[in-house]
Amino acid sequence: MSTSWPLWEVFVRGKRGLNHVHVGSLHAPDAEMALRNARDVYTRRNEGVSIWVVPAAAITASSPDEKDPFFAPAGDKVYRHPTFYAIPEDVPHL
Amino acid sequence: MADDLELRFERTVQAESRIEPRDWMPDGYRKTLIRQIAQHAHSEIIGMQPEGNWISRAPSLRRKAILLAKVQDEAGHGLYLYSATETLGADREDLTTKLIEGRQKYSSIFNYPTLTFADVGVIGWLVDGAAICNQVPLCRTSYGPYARAMIRICKEESFHQRQGYELLMTMMRGTQQQRDMVQDSVNRWWWPALMMFGPPDAESTNTEQSMAWRIKRDTNDELRQKFVNMSVPQAEALGVAFPDPELKWNEERGQYDFGSPDWDEFWQVVKGGGVCNEQRIAHRRKAHEDGAWVREAAAAHAAKQAVKEGAA
Numbered sequence A: 001m002s003t004s005w006p007l008w009e010v011f012v013r014g015k016r017g018l019n020h021v022h023v024g025s026l027h028a029p030d031a032e033m034a035l036r037n038a039r040d041v042y043t044r045r046n047e048g049v050s051i052w053v054v055p056a057a058a059i060t061a062s063s064p065d066e067k068d069p070f071f072a073p074a075g076d077k078v079y080r081h082p083t084f085y086a087i088p089e090d091v092p093h094l
Numbered sequence B: 001m002a003d004d005l006e007l008r009f010e011r012t013v014q015a016e017s018r019i020e021p022r023d024w025m026p027d028g029y030r031k032t033l034i035r036q037i038a039q040h041a042h043s044e045i046i047g048m049q050p051e052g053n054w055i056s057r058a059p060s061l062r063r064k065a066i067l068l069a070k071v072q073d074e075a076g077h078g079l080y081l082y083s084a085t086e087t088l089g090a091d092r093e094d095l096t097t098k099l100i101e102g103r104q105k106y107s108s109i110f111n112y113p114t115l116t117f118a119d120v121g122v123i124g125w126l127v128d129g130a131a132i133c134n135q136v137p138l139c140r141t142s143y144g145p146y147a148r149a150m151i152r153i154c155k156e157e158s159f160h161q162r163q164g165y166e167l168l169m170t171m172m173r174g175t176q177q178q179r180d181m182v183q184d185s186v187n188r189w190w191w192p193a194l195m196m197f198g199p200p201d202a203e204s205t206n207t208e209q210s211m212a213w214r215i216k217r218d219t220n221d222e223l224r225q226k227f228v229n230m231s232v233p234q235a236e237a238l239g240v241a242f243p244d245p246e247l248k249w250n251e252e253r254g255q256y257d258f259g260s261p262d263w264d265e266f267w268q269v270v271k272g273g274g275v276c277n278e279q280r281i282a283h284r285r286k287a288h289e290d291g292a293w294v295r296e297a298a299a300a301h302a303a304k305q306a307v308k309e310g311a312a
């Protein structure tokens, strides 16, 4: 029987208050083993307080060819960024 | 359309931005990267063996714990890199097969034997040191997953080099016999460490294309020179000498002049004629084959578990 274990994507929360961030992937037979392996591979130095593992096959991603239309709604709304607003330099704490 | 994609790829690379897995990329770029990253991953995995050889014989619990952690890190490095190759469409099983069938290479440095415990220190200092020189520029390589893997690796490598140097400092404060052991180890590893940067630029193929693709950032000779410049003051502080009569400071160049490694020996080891080539591959093959039943049992358990959950 030649079975190669499925691929899991690994996301780690670096510390409380932060989002889980993608750190890489690994192979494991099931979710529980994927979590254990993720701990050993990606958090040997306290890099995280929480780990998510997601079957790579379960992820749906936007494809780069669609990039422009898909992200366009954000592209023309520069007013969503703080740097859009000119504030005099002598106004503190902004 | 194809021109359009190619143009976008080239612009992204030239702008020092990153290519990501789902982006269009030239076939050559993908193939070269898979080969380069896989070779690097294999080196990390095979690199566990020379040092693993000393884990059970480390002279204290402290040294044993450190060495275990280092060797475990190297396994991690291999896994980060295999994971990066998979984002390019490579298959991990296939890469392992290619390694144990000798169809893909790993760094020749790991085909030299570790004869004394001083070798553990010298490997950390010089071999990991040379690897760091090679790897730091790759943190800015054009392929995103590779660059990110290199950043993680470089962070961990600094522990590797420092533990090696500290081990040697300890031995140098010991008996004359221990100091001799360190010098003997330096004599054996210095030239192979210099060979880790690859053949001289004049003989190195593919450099130009790889530089243009930003998957190689400095030439072999540039990196080698940098490594020599960094290592000489470290050797002086340690109280050892490198086995090179031509090694001396060149005031005009502001760099050290140094002799040429024995490139015949280099090619001989690359082609499989090193002391440990066969042993390294045989060991890797055995570990893989001995682990087959574990992989199968875990997969069977997972399948059974999934059926149970489906029924519940």
Ligand SMILES: [Fe+2]
Pocket: B044, B073, B074, B077, B153, B157
């Ligand atoms: Fe490493």
Ligand SMILES: [Fe+2]
Pocket: B074, B128, B131, B157, B160
């Ligand atoms: Fe290392």
